[in-house]
Amino acid sequence: TYLLVVQNSDELRATGGFISALGVITLEQGRLANLEFVDSYRLYHEDQSYPPAPPPMNQFMNIPYLLFRDANWSPDFPTTATLLRAIYRQETGVTVDGIVTVDLHALELIVGALAPLPMANAPEALTGANVVDFVKDMWAQPEEGETITEVGLGQWWGQRKNFIPALAEALMAKLRSGRIDYIAVAMAAEQALNERAIQIWLADETAAAQLARLGWDGGLQVRKGADYLSLIDTNMGYNKANAVIERSLAYSVTWPTAPTEPAVATVTITYRHPLTLPNHDCDLTPRYGDDYDDLVERCFFNYVRLYVPNGSRLLSTAGLQEDSVNTTRGEDGTQIFAGYFVLPPGETTHVRVQYQLPATLTPETYQLLIQRQAGSGPLPLQVTVGDGQLRTTLHNNTLLWSVP
Known part of the structure; x- marks a missing residue:
């Protein structure tokens, strides 16, 4: 038995x-003997005990314990998968053999490779270009054809994800038909794996090790002796604002004049909320709207984490709520610098974090590995290390760079 975890990257x-x-x-x-979908909200029983939520989720979202739907707190997918497996076993008594994640970008890639994809209730055949819009429309107006306001919140809530098994069946029917471009499907799957739109964890240790070597297990890719940076955002606003949020990252390393002093790293992340909504109130109350766009047109409540090399020491931050800034040990021997901010529509903010790097990092042997967060989309980068510079956009999982 395996779990296929459907992640909505619009709520990162x-x-x-x-x-x-x-x-x-x-x-x-x-x-394949059976494929059955379950709304993640159904995996909850009042008489069960659950692990406590991470302190930031408790503080900023008022979530006291960790349910299945919120359990992907760790960006290291093997760590998260182990927790998901344990919660699912507690809920159902079933121990799964593996967990696979898919997000909206994976859906675009796979449907694009299978297109045109006929599906009931779709106004036209699905393609990679229109499938996400179709999903959003079906969420707001389920297959019965009635909106939230027409049927009431309760009835709509029970129907809002009915499109998921229907879409899965349409995909399986197209695959079973044999009338597909197998090379295109394989290339789409490989691209999704390389871009972390699909991540795979398996209980079998030999198979898991092979996935890790390929970089397809969603694990942190910390490299011994190298500098490391991974930007991890967590949308804490009960909304889908990530559908429009734009991000870019600038990273600089300044080498010390004295050989015994550590280098200083500065990370500047620019977040832009491009929508214009005059007099918008940043209300954190969990609520649905009249349609999907209503969930997008809201403030961006974000908890940002920087995963950096173990031994790094925080010097200063800007752009974060002062009482939210903290530093903790992370997975795979990393250090985490973190904090919280709120970005209203129509505004741009800059989060700046400065820290000392471990003294083991020197100009002579310097390498930098930047890892992109799963589901976050392409990340524009500007890197300056001493006299070396790099401008690029990171699409795949990682970028390994040495100063020329």
């Missing part, structure tokens, strides 16, 4: 997005 979480639903995959002799 550490491993790619809010866990909207999960598919339970049953295989018999290597063949």
Whole structure:
């Protein structure tokens, strides 16, 4: 038995997005025997005990304990998958053999490779270009054809994710038909894996090690002896603002004049909310709107984490709420600098974090590995290390760079 975890990257979480639903995959002799989808909100029982939520989720979202839908707090997917597996076992008594994540970008890639994809209730055949819009429309107006305001919140809530199993069945039917471009499908799957739109964790240690070597397990890719940087955003606003949020990152390293002093690193992240909504109130109250766009047209409540090399020491921050700034040990021997901010529509903000790097990093052997967060989209980068400079956009999982 395997879990297919559906993540909505418009509400960004550490491993790619809010866990909207999960598919339970049953295989018999290597063949698909059953695929059943469950709304992630259904995995909750009042009589169960759950692990405590990470302090930031408790502080800024008023979430006291960690349910399945919020359990992808760690950006290291093997760590998150282990927790998801434990919670699912507690809820159902079933121990799964593996967990696979998919996000909206993965859906675009796979549907694009299979297009045109016929599907009931779709006004036209689905393609990579229109499938996300179709999903949003079906969420707001389920297959019965009635909106939230027409049927009431309760009835709509129970129907809002009915499109997921229907879409999965349309995909499986197209695959079973044999009328597909197998090379295009394989290339789309490989691109999704390389870009962390799909991540795979397996309980089998040998298979898991092979996935890790390929970089397809969603794990942190810390490299011994190298500088490391990963920007992790967590949308804490109960909304889909990440659908429009624009991000870019500038990173600089200044070498000391004295050989015994550590280098100083400065990270500046620019966040832009491009929508114009005059007199908009930044209300954190969890609520649905009349349609999907209403969830997008809201303030961006963001908890930002920087994963950096172990031994780094925080010097200063700007652009974060002062009482939210903290530093903790991270997964895979990393150090985390973190904090919280709120970005209203129509505004731009800059988050700046300055810290000392470990003394083991020197100009003579310097390498930098930057890892992009799953689900976060392409990340424009500007890197300055001493006299070396790099401008690029990171699409894949990682970038390894040495100063020329």
